[in-house]
Amino acid sequence: MRFRLAPTPAQEAALLEHCAHARFVWNLACEQHGYWRPGRAGAPGYLEQCRQLTEARREFGWLAAGSQTVQQQALRDFAQAMRNFFAGTHRRPTWRKSGRHEGFRIVGRRGVQWDVRRVSRRVGLVRIPKVGWVRFRWSRTVPDDVRSFRVNRDRAGRWHVAFAAIPKPVSGPGTGRVVGVDRGVAVSAALSTGELLSVSGLREAEAKRLLRLQRRLARAKLGSNRRRRVKTVIARIKARETDRRKDWVEKTSTDLARRFDVIRVEDLKIRNMTRSARGTVDAPGRNVRAKAGLNRSIHAGGWGLLVTRLEQKAPDRIEKINPAFTSQTCYACGHRAAESRESQAAFRCRACGHADHADVNAANNIAVGRTVTARGGRPVGGPANREPHLVLSSA
Numbered sequence: 317m318r319f320r321l322a323p324t325p326a327q328e329a330a331l332l333e334h335c336a337h338a339r340f341v342w343n344l345a346c347e348q349h350g351y352w353r354p355g356r357a358g359a360p361g362y363l364e365q366c367r368q369l370t371e372a373r374r375e376f377g378w379l380a381a382g383s384q385t386v387q388q389q390a391l392r393d394f395a396q397a398m399r400n401f402f403a404g405t406h407r408r409p410t411w412r413k414s415g416r417h418e419g420f421r422i423v424g425r426r427g428v429q430w431d432v433r434r435v436s437r438r439v440g441l442v443r444i445p446k447v448g449w450v451r452f453r454w455s456r457t458v459p460d461d462v463r464s465f466r467v468n469r470d471r472a473g474r475w476h477v478a479f480a481a482i483p484k485p486v487s488g489p490g491t492g493r494v495v496g497v498d499r500g501v502a503v504s505a506a507l508s509t510g511e512l513l514s515v516s517g518l519r520e521a522e523a524k525r526l527l528r529l530q531r532r533l534a535r536a537k538l539g540s541n542r543r544r545r546v547k548t549v550i551a552r553i554k555a556r557e558t559d560r561r562k563d564w565v566e567k568t569s570t571d572l573a574r575r576f577d578v579i580r581v582e583d584l585k586i587r588n589m590t591r592s593a594r595g596t597v598d599a600p601g602r603n604v605r606a607k608a609g610l611n612r613s614i615h616a617g618g619w620g621l622l623v624t625r626l627e628q629k630a631p632d633r634i635e636k637i638n639p640a641f642t643s644q645t646c647y648a649c650g651h652r653a654a655e656s657r658e659s660q661a662a663f664r665c666r667a668c669g670h671a672d673h674a675d676v677n678a679a680n681n682i683a684v685g686r687t688v689t690a691r692g693g694r695p696v697g698g699p700a701n702r703e704p705h706l707v708l709s710s711a
Contacts, residue, residue, distance in 0.1 A: 317459075317483070319440070319452040321467065321475035330447045331467060331475065337382040338390040338420040339412045341369065345394040346411055362395040383445045385429060389421045419468030430465070432458050432479075434510045440704035442477055451479055471551035486573035486629045495576040496683030497622075498675050499584070500640070501610070502660055505568065506675030508683035513568055515617055516560045518553070526553050557616075565618045569625040573633075579626055580682050586620045637682050646670055647680035 349359040359370065370386055373380040379387070397658065400406035411428055422430050422444065431443040439452035442563035458479055463480045504512040511661055518526065520534040529550050536543035572579055581607050590611040595601035644662075645652040651667035672680075 317456060317480040317481045318476055321380065321442075321477050322451045322453070323447075323475055327447055327450055328475070331444070331450075331469070332418070332436040332602065334386045334420045334444075334447070334467075335418040336414070336467070337379065338386050339414065340379075340416060341387045342409075345391055345410050346409060349398065349509055349561070362391055362556060363394075365391045385422060385424060385445055386420045386522050389423055392423075393421060397660045416471065419466060420464045422520060423464040426460070426462060432462075433455060445526060450477075472545075473551075474555065477532060485631055486570060488573065488577040488630065488633060489575060491577065493681055494578045494580065495572065496576040496637075496679040497572070497579065497581045498679040498682055499582065499617065499619045499622070500675050501613045503675050504564075505622065506673070506679045508676070510673075510676055512673070513564075514673065515564045517616055518557050522553060523557070526550065529553070541586070556682055561618045562621070565625055569622060569629055572626065573630040576633075578633055578635060579630060580635045580637050580685065583640065583684060584619065584638035584639060586614065590614050620643040626659040635685070636687055639682075642681040643674060643678040643683050647684075648674070 334588065337459065342480055345365055345526055348365070352359045366388060369384075369391065371388075373384065378428075394409060397406065397409040401408045424613075428431070429445065430515055432440060438454055440458070441449040442452055442465070443449050451643070455701055459481045462479045462481050465477055467475065467477050469475050498506045502569075503512045504515045506512070528667045529546055533543065533546045536689055572586050592611075593601035593604050593607035601607070623634070641652055644654050646656060646663075646665035646668060648670035649665060649668040654662055654664045656665050657674050661674055662671075663677045664671045
């Protein structure tokens with residue numbers, strides 16, 4: 317649960333000091349683990365680093381002036397990041413940079429180490445150690461079982477507080493309705509019901525202003541105040557675009573979870589799809605600029621975030637379908653031909669003449685779990701008004 321913080325100038329200075337201490341402790345832990353090499357002694361663990369932190373706080377007054385909770389939680393977060401790295405689920409934790417990684421975490425008993433209360437219809441207060449009561453915009457009720465929260469500042473200079481609370485899943489209608497979702501570039505999400513949904517990105521005037529600011533940034537001198545001001549304005553525009561994308565994803569995922577009992581999406585490998593095409597010096601890539609533009613469009617469409625939020629809001633109701641040939645297969649008769657997709661938006665079957673929006677046709681194929689066999693045989697599945705088939709594949 318994320319809320320917008322509104323600290324005073326004095327509180328903002330104290331929050332930035334907490335961020336600096338958390339970043340300093342994190343970077344020291346990162347340096348200790350980066351020093352390890354085969355044959356050397358193992359890097360210190362969390363408990364040993366906590367003992368070293370106690371000695372450092374005893375020796376340096378500026379570190380002791382900060383919150384011990386903030387500094388210890390930075391070490392705990394680093395230990396968890398290393399466990400995720402060794403488990404193979406995340407990348408190795410790297411150094412944090414001022415101005416880019418501004419945040420810290422507070423863990424403890426509510427009412428003792430920290431507290432939160434509501435003072436009016438739209439205003440709440442959160443008590444942060446060594447900062448005091450900080451105002452935030454109250455938009456939802458904070459559950460009583462919250463045990464931790466995180467404070468961070470984005471590149472646009474906005475402060476947020478996020479309470480660690482897992483919301484309850486969204487209940488389905490219980491009617492057995494199934495929907496297929498086809499994600500694309502021109503249309504962010506096409507549903508098998510015929511609906512075409514698109515993310516509200518930057519307006520034309522905002523996009524032109526962003527381009528002018530990026531050109532001005534390229535001409536600005538490194539380290540100058542002018543460059544810093546231009547970067548802040550660019551960050552605000554990009555934050556506006558990100559907020560609109562997240563708002564669209566939240567509303568779309570909630571609507572789908574409420575209207576349908578089963579939601580089928582393509583099993584896309586987005587990280588592989590958005591891999592750079594630059595190549596190497598010896599073997600440079602082709603159409604690099606076009607591929608970079610395609611990658612930006614995929615990220616702007618919120619492909620991965622939409623499925624992630626659907627899995628969180630409708631657990632056990634999301635099915636991932638093999639995306640092979642879903643855009644080339646006719647939903648009405650099952651005939652597959654690349655020529656049937658006449659353009660980005662037009663689909664006309666070469667066998668039966670069925671015509672439809674190309675993305676809606678693909679969404680219908682996804683809705684019934686239609687795919688092809690591994691040998692390229694006849695597609696499995698049928699029209700959406702039939703009983704859905706399982707996704708089959710031959711060995």
